[in-house]
Amino acid sequence: MYLNNAATSYPKPEEVYHAVIDCMRNIGVSVGRGSGSQFVEAEKIIYEARTLVASLFGIKDASRVIFTYNATHALNLAIKGFLKGGEHVITTSVEHNAVWRPLKHLERTKGIEITVIQCDSYGKLKVSDVERHIRKETKLIVMTHASNVIGTILPVEEVGELARRYGIPLLVDAAQTAGTVPIDVEEMNIDMLAFTGHKGLLGPQGIGGLYVREGIDLEPLIHGGTGSHSHLEEQPPTMPEKHEAGTLNLPAIAGLKAAVDFLMQHGVERIREHEVTLTQTLLRELKKIERVRVYGTTDARERVGVVSFNIDGVKPSEVAMMLENGFGIIVRYGLHCAPMAHRTIGTFNTGTVRVSVGPFNTEEDIFALVKAVQEICEIA
Ligand SMILES: Cc1ncc(COP(=O)(O)O)c(C=O)c1O
Structure with missing residues (x-):
């Protein structure tokens, strides 16, 4: 995925x-x-x-x-x-x-x-x-x-x-x-x-x-x-x-x-609506997981379909590796070629795990990702 x-x-x-x-x-x-x-x-x-x-x-x-x-x-x-x-x-x-x-x-x-x-x-x-x-x-x-x-x-x-x-x-x-x-x-x-x-x-x-x-x-x-x-x-x-x-x-x-x-x-507006819906679900569900810290505003309308997060005590590289190897989910970790943005949110030293949705992603994809993050929190 x-x-x-x-x-x-x-x-x-x-x-x-x-x-x-x-x-x-x-x-x-x-x-x-x-x-x-x-x-x-x-x-x-x-x-x-x-x-x-x-x-x-x-x-x-x-x-x-x-x-x-x-x-x-x-x-x-x-x-x-x-x-x-x-x-x-x-x-x-x-x-x-x-x-x-x-x-x-x-x-x-x-x-x-x-x-x-x-x-x-x-x-x-x-x-x-x-x-x-x-x-x-x-x-x-x-x-x-x-x-x-x-x-x-x-x-x-x-x-x-x-x-x-x-x-x-x-x-x-x-x-x-x-x-x-x-x-x-x-x-x-x-x-x-x-x-x-x-x-x-x-x-x-x-x-x-x-x-x-x-x-x-x-x-x-x-x-x-x-x-x-x-x-x-x-x-x-x-x-x-x-x-x-x-x-x-x-x-x-x-x-x-x-x-x-x-x-x-x-229509770009329709694609935007779809991505806002997915992002809102992603933000809401990730926020429910205790060890997860999500960065940025909680209102999906104020953002594109890009969500950075970290799991307390687990390196972003490890999270990304577990998502890929254990669940077949591809995300990106690190500084994302934008070190200044990481300084802005205080993640310059660690980087983040970044999830970004596209027009062909579905709500099921988001729930699968959230479930995988929950499981990683239990084992890591
Ligand atoms: C905000 C922003 N600017 C510029 C770029 C550079 O895009 P490209 O690698 O296609 O030149 C990217 C791509 O990662 C980006 O996210």
Whole structure:
């Protein structure tokens, strides 16, 4: 039983497997690197995938969606492509290393200054704390939409409103929310949105993206062939080619297209309702077990389907091993690439066991997990 959807979602919708295989078997070309009907088909897939992603996030101009390998690549492009050096940046204390490491790199190499807004022990962020730290030199606010450790959803819309008022661009890491929580970049005042294809979007690994609002011009992270404007010595200035050097991952884009199609047919709101129900059950049942400590808010509406917990006196690695070996349940333990979030909830030294649900999990899965945790508490 798979309860590690925050790492990558599994299984994928059947349509995704079919789309990847069909693309590899029957199209098989590199877009922009030849001519003929298969190339036209390949271009169509990319165009449709980009358009679908844009409409999922309320993006008006699909050419502002850049395909990347994953959210990490997208965040690196946004952070390193936007900041020139010496600027002040605001972020939060629950960021993933995909945000934190590029920032720390720029702090060392380009002298940027980082202010980390402390979230409380439930992972909640106060918008007034963000406002208090805005300065004349603040050039960017970068924040996750939901913590991949605590599950807490951060008030992106309110921070977006604040950022807009001060004329500061807002970059959002939607790795844990794209496909599981409705996102509209216009309504939420998001200037840049980084997403990954293989988690809530239900697509394959190796594809993600970055939305960049018109008016924001990023320095490319990677330079090289785009299959167009080959006479130019520099990257073409047009979007999205400027940021898509090198052969695109066509099979993954075909899979992502099928996945987003699936999501739009089933509705992100419906998937969200399902995950909230499972998470509420999980929180309620885990709380009943005496030796179990659950982190974060008890209201499933305030979080994504990610729940971290610990069993008093048992290492998270042992709990995860027992769940897998004794009960066939796959979860993740440790620091989850987000040490700051663990410092925020006081688990930096130990880490946690993280359970994360997906659209194909059921209430039975949750009760099986809870029963397994009860049994581990009895024997360990
Ligand atoms: C909050 C958050 N940001 C960024 C990432 C990075 O995603 P990817 O590994 O797909 O680049 C993850 C994935 O674990 C995440 O949970």
